Amino acid sequence: MGRTRYEATEIETRKLLTMHGGFHHRASTLRLYTRRNEGGQGLMSVRATVQDKTTKIQENVRKMAPKGELLSEYLRQQKPDDAEEEEEEPSWRDKPPHGMYHRQIEVADSKKSYQWLEKAGLKDSTEALITAAQEQALSTRSIEAGIYHTRQDPRCRLCKDTPETVQHIIAGCKMQAGTAYMERHNQVAGMVYRNICTEYGLEVPRSEWKTPPKVV
Template identity: 50%
Template sequence: MPNGTIKDIEERYKYLGIMQSNINHEAEVRHKAITEYKKLLHQVLCSQLNARNQVMAINTYALFVIRYTAGIIKWTEEAIKETYTATRKLLTVHGALHPKSDTTRLYLDRKDGGRGFKDVQQTVKEEAQNIKAYAASMATSDKLLAEFQLSALTMELRPDDEELDWHMKPLHGVYYRQIFKGDDLHQTYMWLNKGNLTANTESLIMAAQKQVLPTRQLQTKIYHTRDYPRCRLCKDAPETMQHIISGCKQLARNAYTKRHNRVAGVVYRSLCDEYGLNKPQHWWEAPGKVNENDRATIL
């Protein structure tokens, strides 16, 4: 410190994982954090975790490298947008997000019908607010934190009552507007919290609910790549998701019956477990006409 001044630090060093010299090297730290985030996201998506646990791992394991730097370096809108783009791209590559699917349900809670991903922008702002709140609480006893509080940027969080109104969209919201008329939404969305589906299967179900699978009706009315919207099997009605699931005469002959029996088989095996009855070893085996013991009889 010649003449009472501090020399500029020419060589860079790390302090608590943040690259510094006489300033924070924000651009380098952001680039490194995004690169590490992509790497961890890829690792999680390549794992054998089910869809729900994959999302939990991404929110805690991968997103942590972004969260750690929040409030210390400035995260620009461009950098945050890059994380969104990278997330959607990797999800699509690994089959966890349909290419035509709406992205708003990614960031809704699973109890509300979403996928449960953490919002990167909201995470960054929350962490910055937490640091600022801590500085404010300690500023009276710490002069350095008092100076920090004066220079800290104000971060505005998204209001709690601001909802992602995917259900109001003309195409993607059709499913929600149908079930909202009287169904128990808690029970309807329970499969997202209790299920053991792969990310690919969950993505496919979500895409079907949002009406983005390539049905002939969609290709005719939206994409304009086809002139004939009628069902390719029965030829009687427009080929929509609702028609395929429950309205096609051709599928009613076998596919709907098989689906019914598969669901009934789950109920049957649960009753066998509850009353101590013997049950088929494999789910595809048909049960006998009568199954009984001293506690119960199932026909």
């Protein structure tokens, strides 16, 4: 299978993923094929699959060659150039703006930062939305003004004060400080509370959304 057929198959695969919400059309294709423990979505590419199977077949042939004249002759006539050389792929982390999030968290524990990709068990659509947000692939006003050039004003549609980036929407908009951000904070604190209750044998709230008492 030639490279053109590899690429055509992978393009069709990404189209299907996009149609069903498993991949954002502006997200990084490099990250899509990166292992989950390295911050990617872990999809095995057609090319990598073929290369892996080819390598295993060649290893098996070398192992069995001493037992058969035909395999020995095959190895003797095989040229080094017959095997497709594996090229080093560029990393999504080096791509602006896709790698901006990773570069910002370099001071943190990268392995733990990407642990959710392996253990969270999210829906494909939810995972695709989160990774697209991390890669600056969502159409915020800042992206529309600075990259797509489809608008002139990059300011936030709520506070109308700061450029509307993903980071600003998630944690920097003063209009959401007392509502969405507070609700998110309380949900995280509620999980900490439940874990403490479990650790020390206290009564654990039945519902994850139940507001804990002020003093326990």
